[in-house]
Amino acid sequence: MKKFIVLFVAVMAMFATTAKAQSSLLATLNHEGTISTFYGSNALIQAHAAAADGDVITLSSGTFQSVNIKKAVTLRGAGMVLDAATQTEPTVLANEFTIDIPDETTQRLTVEGIYTNQTVNINKLKNAMFLKDRFREIYFSGSSYGKDLTFIHCRITEGYNGNSDSNNSAVFQNCLVRNMGGRNYIFTNCLFLAETNSSNSHCANSEYRNCIILNSSSINTTSTYYNNLYCKSYANVNFNVTNNTNVEVAKDNEAIKNLFGYSDDNEYKLTEAAKALIKGTDGTEVGIYGGNLPYDPTPTNPQISKFNVAAKTTADGKLSVDIEVKSAE
Template sequence: MRKKIFFALLSVVCFSWRASAQSSLLATLNHEGTISTYYGSSALQEAYHAADHGDVITLSSGSFLGTDIQKAITLRGAGMTVDTVAHTEPTVISTNFTIDVSDTLSHRLTLEGIYSNQTVRVSTLKNAMFLKCRFKEINTYSSNSTMKDLNFIHCRIAERFYLAANGSASFLNCVVMNPYQGNSNNSVFSFTNCYVNKVDISYSEYKNCIINNTYSGTSTTTYYNNLWLCNGGYSLNSPNNTNVKISETDERVSFLNVDYNDDNDYQLTDAVRALIKGTDGTEVGIYGGSLPYDPTPTNPQITKFNVAAKSTADGKLSVDIEVNSAN
């Protein structure tokens, strides 16, 4: 059940307020227990500029200008989809941005509930967490980029994910279009309960996935209980026989053999579920396993806030914020 938490901030001293203070775009920065608020399309940029490693920035629904990320912050949005239950729209980062976070920090970078239809380029990143985010493309910044121990849960990669040489990335209950390796001998992917449209990745693992790709698998990768949509005489080159191959034109799976679309929920029909089970007995694909796909963020979401048109006679401004919590 969703709980509604209301904050009435009735004693905000008003010095000079820009017109953006009336905007529906809001960012809050939690720095060591002190909350600061920023308004308008540049709110993310302003909050990030004031943040330090370990701080938490929370964004409302709406479209925000991006900022290059060099601090190990937690960035939380209202979600990557329209949520008819929480009555929220996506939090969109509308511009390209780069990530360059030192791999020696004790804090980790965490992004949750963000929608991006731009290119995200990674220079240095280690042990980062991406939750319930939608990205168009994640790519390397240069040939020397570092991408180690990246974790994606309930995410969507709409066009391309390029893993740097000597990199590693794990995807759990995700949709991943066009994953590539910077070096097929030392870049390692792990896909569990995912929809993936590439099968020939080396030195990696596919488990309980739906793989949509007409090509052969590789002998250096392990494949367990995957539903493989493939035409022709190709094989997975797998030492076990737990995978099921089916023609991508078979009417039972034709709805899965389509170009990426944000509206595609990848829900399986009973006919597809009957073809194969995952290693744990649940269905293959993004709704199987112990953590079925759910795009709703785990963090509280800013669903509404109102700012008074003007301050009171004693210089105070009324701010009313509504937050929905899924917990």
């Protein structure tokens, strides 16, 4: 159930007319209870420049110019998909960007409800959380690292190119992921994407639980596997593990046909035939709709769903702003 909060704000304007205020793109910055607003495609850049660690930046729907994130803020978008019920469009970051948070920072970076079809480069990052985001690629250079990262209900459509540095570690919960690289991961109720003619390699020192692994090329002997549904890329691929709780299915089986390939519009729901093949360790279905956090792309935090700004100020220098904020209950 969603709740709508409508705010009508009269604010002092510095000019008789304000071109920025008429834009359909809006970012708000909450700094210690004081709200600032920024308009236009550069609104995120401006909000980040004015922010401090621990602040909250909220973005409306629409396409924003990206910013290199160097502060441990909470960044909230309107979502990574079109919400058909409310006709709320996603928040899109248009350009490649880098995340580089100093190690001494005590605040946590949180990113929720963002869509980007660009590469996100990570230099240094610890204890960050990504919720209900859609990324094309997350890339780590040879000396970079991401430690104790959490991804929940995310889509990583092209690759998570982690390196073998022991500082890297992450938890993936009910996520769609492709081309995983690196080590020290925990995957729970994830779907490992693949085309019908490509393979999925496996990460070292990791745990795979209640996942669907399409076109597995082989297991990693340093990792553990529990109640996964998998298919092999080739008949001679070895998927022997120390327990017998995993179930193999032929990759041409009609039960999993709809899981191959990637589309933003595909919900990747299991057929009843696929559900019958195996249950997770908790008795629910394997894949992204199982477990205690079934996949749902709708952001949990309030989002700016609509705002209207008067074309000009009143005679006494005030500008009328009508903002609608949507929150989930």
